[in-house]
Amino acid sequence: xxxxxxVLLLIASSAWAHLIPIAPSTCGLAIxxxxxxAGIAAAVDAPSPSDVVRVSYEPDASPTRSRLQICPGDAxxxxxxxxxxxxxxxxxLGGASGTxxxxxxxxMRMLSSGDLDTSSVPITxxxxxxxxxxxxxxxxGFVVVGDAPVLGSPIDVGGAVTIVGSGTSATLPAPLGGxxxxxxxxxxxAPVPDLDQFALAPRLAKVRGTLRAAKxxxxxxLESEFSLAPDASAPTILSVTGVGGVLVEKVMSMHAGAxxxxxxxxxxxxxxxxxxxxxxVQKIVLRGPLAAGATLATGAGDVAxxxxxxxxxxxxxxxxNRRATKAGVRER
Amino acid sequence: xxxxxxxxxxxxxxxxGDVAARQRPTITVKVPRFTLQPSSNVELCxxxxxxxxxxxxxxxxxxxxxxxxGPVQPSHGLVYVYTGERAAEFTSQGIVQSRGCxxxxxxxxxxxxxxxxxxxxxxxxxxxxxxxxxxxxAPNAPGGAPATIVVLVDVxxxxxxxxxxxxxxxxxxxxxxxxxxxxxxxIIDRSADPGIFAPPFTRHSTAELVDAQWKPAGDSCVLGxxxxxxxxxxxxxxxxxxxxxxxxxxxxxxxPCEPGDRRQLFVGADFTDPGALSFTTPIAVRxxxxxxxxxxxxxxxxxxxxxxxxETTPNVTPGSVExxxxxxxxxxxxxxxxxxxxxxxxxxNAVAGPSVDDEVCGLTALVYDAAPGGSCDVSSLP
Numbered sequence: 001x002x003x004x005x006x007v008l009l010l011i012a013s014s015a016w017a018h019l020i021p022i023a024p025s026t027c028g029l030a031i032x033x034x035x036x037x038a039g040i041a042a043a044v045d046a047p048s049p050s051d052v053v054r055v056s057y058e059p060d061a062s063p064t065r066s067r068l069q070i071c072p073g074d075a076x077x078x079x080x081x082x083x084x085x086x087x088x089x090x091x092x093l094g095g096a097s098g099t100x101x102x103x104x105x106x107x108m109r110m111l112s113s114g115d116l117d118t119s120s121v122p123i124t125x126x127x128x129x130x131x132x133x134x135x136x137x138x139x140x141g142f143v144v145v146g147d148a149p150v151l152g153s154p155i156d157v158g159g160a161v162t163i164v165g166s167g168t169s170a171t172l173p174a175p176l177g178g179x180x181x182x183x184x185x186x187x188x189x190a191p192v193p194d195l196d197q198f199a200l201a202p203r204l205a206k207v208r209g210t211l212r213a214a215k216x217x218x219x220x221x222l223e224s225e226f227s228l229a230p231d232a233s234a235p236t237i238l239s240v241t242g243v244g245g246v247l248v249e250k251v252m253s254m255h256a257g258a259x260x261x262x263x264x265x266x267x268x269x270x271x272x273x274x275x276x277x278x279x280x281v282q283k284i285v286l287r288g289p290l291a292a293g294a295t296l297a298t299g300a301g302d303v304a305x306x307x308x309x310x311x312x313x314x315x316x317x318x319x320x321n322r323r324a325t326k327a328g329v330r331e332r
Numbered sequence: 333x334x335x336x337x338x339x340x341x342x343x344x345x346x347x348x349g350d351v352a353a354r355q356r357p358t359i360t361v362k363v364p365r366f367t368l369q370p371s372s373n374v375e376l377c378x379x380x381x382x383x384x385x386x387x388x389x390x391x392x393x394x395x396x397x398x399x400x401x402g403p404v405q406p407s408h409g410l411v412y413v414y415t416g417e418r419a420a421e422f423t424s425q426g427i428v429q430s431r432g433c434x435x436x437x438x439x440x441x442x443x444x445x446x447x448x449x450x451x452x453x454x455x456x457x458x459x460x461x462x463x464x465x466x467x468x469x470a471p472n473a474p475g476g477a478p479a480t481i482v483v484l485v486d487v488x489x490x491x492x493x494x495x496x497x498x499x500x501x502x503x504x505x506x507x508x509x510x511x512x513x514x515x516x517x518x519i520i521d522r523s524a525d526p527g528i529f530a531p532p533f534t535r536h537s538t539a540e541l542v543d544a545q546w547k548p549a550g551d552s553c554v555l556g557x558x559x560x561x562x563x564x565x566x567x568x569x570x571x572x573x574x575x576x577x578x579x580x581x582x583x584x585x586x587x588p589c590e591p592g593d594r595r596q597l598f599v600g601a602d603f604t605d606p607g608a609l610s611f612t613t614p615i616a617v618r619x620x621x622x623x624x625x626x627x628x629x630x631x632x633x634x635x636x637x638x639x640x641x642x643e644t645t646p647n648v649t650p651g652s653v654e655x656x657x658x659x660x661x662x663x664x665x666x667x668x669x670x671x672x673x674x675x676x677x678x679x680x681n682a683v684a685g686p687s688v689d690d691e692v693c694g695l696t697a698l699v700y701d702a703a704p705g706g707s708c709d710v711s712s713l714p
Contacts, residue, residue, distance in 0.1 A: 019604045021635025024634065058563065061431055062429050063429075065430070071638075080634075082679065105679065106663040107662045107663070121663060195371075196372060199429065200374065
């Protein structure tokens with residue numbers, strides 16, 4: 001009698017796995033390469049059926065270790081291993097032909113929102129026989145190409161993800177040389193990774209405001225973990241969209257203000273730190289005009305913010321008055 | 333009234349991180365409150381340093397997770413005691429979020445032993461009668477005198493609800509009161525480390541290279557048998573061998589990495605939560621017997637990334653058992669600025685190493701001498 005009881009006690013006190021392994025995904029990567037400032041875009045070949053990337057995951061509660069790894073999938077077993085050689089994709093630009101190749105493997109930080117980011121990924125671009133390794137900052141959040149913000153999209157419930165990148169190289173021949181380049185990588189991951197186990201992403205809360213053509217006021221709370229290090233030198237990028245298109249879109253350099261605040265150089269946006277014991281909270285206050293040509297209309301929209309390198313999004317409801325001269329904004 | 337005030341003062345001292353030395357009745361660790369976001373799964377690590385030159389004889393413990401309710405539950409609550417030699421390098425920095433709590437502490441951070449665990453809302457355990465677990469202070473620096481008991485609390489919370497929830501945890505290690513006739517010592521065996529060798533996109537067992545065994549010097553009793561792995565470790569299995577090296581039939585847990593899911597005395601299948609056999613029902617391991625253990629290490633096949641490392645010899649996969657792990661890099665390119673001399677960054681072998689990006693395979697336990705005759709019941713000993 002004693003032995004079975006002892007065995008039961010042993011079993012009862014054992015713990016079992018709860019860090020659920022995330023199976024690698026694969027996808028055919030669509031690539032777009034453009035130089036928006038020069039008004040040109042390359043026509044990049046679509047991926048062939050055998051040209052897939054393998055994405056493996058390393059979930060962690062620490063934002064510095066929470067990541068995924070992208071590599072070209074092995075032709076015979078793409079979900080099991082990476083290929084041993086880089087995958088090169090052809091494109092045409094005007095009358096010239098070229099190729100573009102990602103590294104053999106690279107890591108990106110991954111957060112529980114499905115947001116990805118990394119810096120200086122060396123991407124080899126060859127145009128008209130001349131090759132250059134161009135470092136690209138890749139993100140599903142904002143990148144700035146020239147002066148214009150470009151926003152990607154995080155891994156969604158269906159596995160779709162869009163990574164945007166900005167880079168430039170003086171080595172490349174015209175028309176790509178010396179001009180800001182925009183790279184877009186998009187695909188639908190299968191199987192879709194479970195996001196819960198990755199490091200917590202920043203969040204937007206209490207989005208409130210009134211939009212007017214001449215002067216709008218918008219406030220929101222940006223909440224993030226203390227372990228997610230802010231980058232004080234990063235510009236603040238804000239985008240507000242509604243059913244009528246872009247309502248606010250700004251890229252702002254920041255400087256230190258009074259009482260620990262950070263203020264945009266044009267004075268339209270202020271970041272106010274709020275003292276909290278368990279998380280970092282920053283109140284964002286925007287006072288300024290709408291984007292040129294913005295149209296106020298009632299409906300759903302989105303706000304996306306990158307402040308001190310911390311990026312968050314939130315759905316909003318926009319309620320316009322009958323004359324479409326004023327609209328209230330609240331988070332959804 | 334005075335007694336209540338004394339308890340409050342003691343609790344405040346403990347929460348402060350560094351605790352003054354004294355003959356305290358308990359070591360209490362209060363993990364600060366933390367707000368769990370909806371659909372989140374976080375692992376919180378919190379340590380306290382208790383200044384002490386003498387061991388704390390633990391007779392029992394209590395773990396509480398008062399925030400556990402409905403969709404908000406801890407999936408593990410682990411209490412480790414550090415047994416290394418660099419206690420001063422643990423800094424009190426509040427909660428650190430890290431899977432397996434690998435991202436805090438000195439290079440010998442893996443010299444820690446699981447001494448208590450519970451994911452229940454409130455759970456109390458007493459050591460077997462006559463037994464106390466000796467929590468020895470570690471030196472602040474190598475070669476130094478025993479100075480600090482370092483206690484690390486590791487709680488993994490999941491919020492499957494739709495609203496944020498604030499949670500906390502509390503651990504009370506209780507001093508043994510009287511009648512202690514056996515002290516259980518914290519042991520770590522890492523003889524499987526040289527067996528860790530997994531080339532890129534392969535899975536291998538340490539048993540292919542080494543036969544790692546822990547053997548007691550005399551008749552012994554084992555409590556809280558557990559294991560240690562890092563990120564690429566998938567399964568750790570322990571068998572109980574008799575004096576002739578034959579398996580003692582103690583079928584208990586299935587090992588999903590073994591052919592046919594072979595049953596073993598103990599199996600850990602999660603590097604963040606190694607699990608443990610009972611802290612209160614000892615296993616008798618007699619002189620001549622052994623606990624044989626091994627780990628399965630997966631280098632990028634399933635459920636994890638492949639280790640990237642810097643080449644030292646062109647076209648030779650870096651990282652070896654003899655030479656140690658490859659220098660770390662994050663982008664595989666033929667000439668990497670992350671590598672010495674701009675060497676190539678390539679998929680590397682997974683091997684043992686001190687870094688959290690490298691692997692360990694270890695066995696830990698709380699061990700005390702058996703009574704004459706080999707019994708683990710020491711309650712009747714004088």
